[in-house]
Amino acid sequence: MPSYAYFHNEFVPLSEARIGIMTHCLHYGTALFEGIRGNWNSKQKQIYLFRLEEHYERLHNGCRVLKINLPYAIDELCRITVELIERCGFQEDIYIRPVAYKSSEDLGVRLHNLDDDFFIFAIPWGRYLDVDKAKCGVSSWRRPSDNVIPPQVKVTGIYVNNALAKTEAIENGFDEAIMLSTDGHISEGTGENIFLVIDGKLVTPPSYSNILMGITRNTVIELARNELGIETIERQIDRSELYIAGECFFTGTAAHITPIAEVDHRKIGDGEIGEITKRLQRIYFEVIQGNNPKYLDWCTPVYKK
Numbered sequence: 001m002p003s004y005a006y007f008h009n010e011f012v013p014l015s016e017a018r019i020g021i022m023t024h025c026l027h028y029g030t031a032l033f034e035g036i037r038g039n040w041n042s043k044q045k046q047i048y049l050f051r052l053e054e055h056y057e058r059l060h061n062g063c064r065v066l067k068i069n070l071p072y073a074i075d076e077l078c079r080i081t082v083e084l085i086e087r088c089g090f091q092e093d094i095y096i097r098p099v100a101y102k103s104s105e106d107l108g109v110r111l112h113n114l115d116d117d118f119f120i121f122a123i124p125w126g127r128y129l130d131v132d133k134a135k136c137g138v139s140s141w142r143r144p145s146d147n148v149i150p151p152q153v154k155v156t157g158i159y160v161n162n163a164l165a166k167t168e169a170i171e172n173g174f175d176e177a178i179m180l181s182t183d184g185h186i187s188e189g190t191g192e193n194i195f196l197v198i199d200g201k202l203v204t205p206p207s208y209s210n211i212l213m214g215i216t217r218n219t220v221i222e223l224a225r226n227e228l229g230i231e232t233i234e235r236q237i238d239r240s241e242l243y244i245a246g247e248c249f250f251t252g253t254a255a256h257i258t259p260i261a262e263v264d265h266r267k268i269g270d271g272e273i274g275e276i277t278k279r280l281q282r283i284y285f286e287v288i289q290g291n292n293p294k295y296l297d298w299c300t301p302v303y304k305k
């Protein structure tokens, strides 16, 4: 299947979208990215892009922090993304990667006096964490705080931290890492936010635990409240609370809702997928595939009927 990218303000074959070896962001991590899901609905022969606007809002916010001049409004970014996916003609679950970056072929550590550019491409992508339930280890790598590199911004440079933690976890026999904040509280996975179920309520770390404020995190908070009548408490969480939680799961655009079966070789609950996690997963997958009319505002269809 031919695949296209949006690059230098036009649609081009993916193989023609190339940048030079002196490009600033390659050397200093001065790029911002988003990860957006397109979910294939086989009955409707439709792809629904999930919470597209919110992803581009986050990208725009990141551009303020990184002093990137992104010459597209949010609605233009949404339109370009829909057209790109339509041209690619995918009929499966996909993952969309927009990147805004310091594009000057110029060395020197800084954010100022540099050109900016933007591209998008998309690939077919099924499961991110390739397990039904994840075995996790608390990482020896801490999440940077806002005064180190703002974790609320998806800047490529910060992902070295995530990569260190992920590879450490895999090499130690786990599926994913759970990172602590600089002050030693539970922060997040390497590409996911984390939720615990304690006494029938959801508990998740707050922004000041050095997390990325995930769009899936927000989705789960809304769905739990509206569909299950379950409130979410945002508060600092101690490491040992993980070991005694009734249930535990990750949320993320790529990882969806992934149950956590074990942390540091201790079973969470009975080590199976918990009841609340299961119910949330069921509701969430219907919503992202555009099967729940109540939440169609979150779903942008790609193909015209």
Ligand code: PMP
Pocket (backbone or CB within 6 Å): 035, 162, 188, 189, 190, 191, 192, 193, 211, 212, 213, 214, 215, 216, 217, 251, 252, 253, 254
């Ligand atoms: N934390 C990190 C570090 C991430 O990379 C991601 C993925 N974007 C998330 C959390 C989850 O965010 P979202 O639900 O918006 O994808």
